[in-house]
Amino acid sequence: MISSPLVVAPMAGGTSTPALVIAAAQAGAIGFLASGYKTPAAMAAEIQQVRSAVKNTGQNFGVNVFVPGEPVVETEQLKAYRERLLKDAALLGAGVPELSPGLLNDTDFWSEKVQLLIDDPVPLVSFTFGLPEAGLVRSLHAAGSLVWATVTSPAEATAAAGLGVDALVVQHNSAGGHSAAFLPAPVAHQQSADVIELMTQLRAAGVARPLIAAGGIGTANRLREVLAAGAIAAQLGTAFVRSIESGARQLHKDALADQRFNVTAITRAFTGKNARALVNRFVSEHPDAPTAYPTVHHLTAPLRAKAAADDDADSLNLWAGTSWRTAQAGPAANIIRALLEAN
Ligand SMILES: Cc1cc2nc3c(=O)[nH]c(=O)nc-3n(C[C@H](O)[C@H](O)[C@H](O)COP(=O)(O)O)c2cc1C
Known part of the structure; x- marks a missing residue:
């Protein structure tokens, strides 16, 4: 079902680069291209760049798409x-x-991007900010892709599971960058303290899909905890913003290490x-x-x-999740190795 317990998150706005996705695959993690804010041509070019390099690693890679509101x-x-x-x-x-x-x-070229993914499939497609139609999930499956939907609450997870997606990226609000939420947030007393509690809420609501935990995960220990709690993998973003292969602005990378913030x-x-x-x-x-x-x-x-x-x-x-203090600079491979070491 999944080729690694560690997913390097798609990070639009320049942070995700083909180099980061390739480095992830070579170091034993799953990388994602972020199609958000890109033209379809730029997205297609990045897929071409990544496909052959990742093939030899035995890893999968994915492309993430913003669902327009x-x-x-x-x-x-x-x-x-x-x-x-x-x-x-x-x-x-x-x-x-x-x-x-x-x-x-x-709509961020929604129709063109999903058509491109049907015509020229990639191993994994993930969605955020909303859900794809069931027909699109079927088309992507027919093209040979696995489909992940990002959810932030039991109601969103229930809706996504009903579409036949293969896995749910469960994003807790400790996550850096945009919230994937597309339904009104649960009332205060039903909100979760962390991603493990959110996964428990999803299970209690009857959601039986495989779960990928996201939000506030910055160390090997925390990765181990979310896997022990039943996640098939964890998706980490902030942990990779400062990596060499990240295309984030130097100002952003430096701010994550600046004690002033x-x-x-x-x-x-x-x-x-x-x-x-x-x-x-x-x-x-x-x-x-x-x-x-x-x-x-x-x-x-x-x-x-x-x-x-x-x-x-x-x-x-300066997008940052609550675990930003543990984000390291250096090659992504080193960050991945440290995270996977004890897992
Ligand atoms: C700089 C940045 C950009 C992001 N862009 C995207 C994106 O394009 N698509 C997406 O699904 N998630 C995006 N995210 C959220 C991540 O997928 C993930 O949910 C989050 O990084 C997990 O929390 P963490 O940052 O605490 O590890 C982004 C996160 C960051 C930090």
Whole structure:
């Protein structure tokens, strides 16, 4: 069913690279390409790069796709947030795009990307931000791929299991980067303390699919614990952001090791979707950003680019899970070896 208990997470925005996926396979882990924000042509080129290199390793690799939500509605809250961003942008010397239809209704080339995966299959396809239709799951199976869906609650897991996907990536909200959630979050007293408790909740709800644990896993010990709790594998993101093969900006890599940053939080400030990041000035100053993804992502893009060019870590989206302090620099192979050592 699975060729390794360790999955190097797909990380869109430049962090996942073909080199990281190949390094993962060569070191005995499963790597994922992140198709989010990429053109179909760029996605196809990365698949070509990875396919032959991974084949000889005996490992699988995957491609991750963002499931688009409903078009964003241009609310007063969104317009007001754009006005506030204009002030940030003016201070930084960057612009903010207009709220054009293209920014409100961006599906990230969904149809083209899934067609490409049907026409030119890869071993694993994972989805986040929503669920694929059952017909698409059947088409991907017919093409020879295994299909994973990312879920964050028992309700989402039940819905995903009903589609016949092969495994569920169970993402706890300790995870770095965007939350995969696509249904309203459970009420406070039903939320889980960590990914093991979340897996227990899924089992209690009758979900019988294989589970891949994600969120806050940063050490070999923790990996062992989630495997002992019944996960077939763990998917780690933050642990690889500082690796040599990661394409994350140096500013992001350095911030993860900077003692000045001492806490993470869930924020919508950068993209309009909940994501866990190191708390910096931008996160602190925008506690009430609207739920409007990916429109806010596009609105803040020039601002983030300028922040990166200016080495301004206080205005950048520093995605990080709660275990960020254990993230190591160096070759991905070393990080993988240390994680797998005792497992
Ligand atoms: C920089 C970054 C980018 C991410 N991008 C994606 C993505 O494109 N697709 C996805 O399914 N998950 C993405 N994630 C979430 C990971 O798949 C995974 O759930 C998470 O990293 C696990 O928690 P951890 O960061 O504590 O290890 C991203 C995470 C990070 C840190």
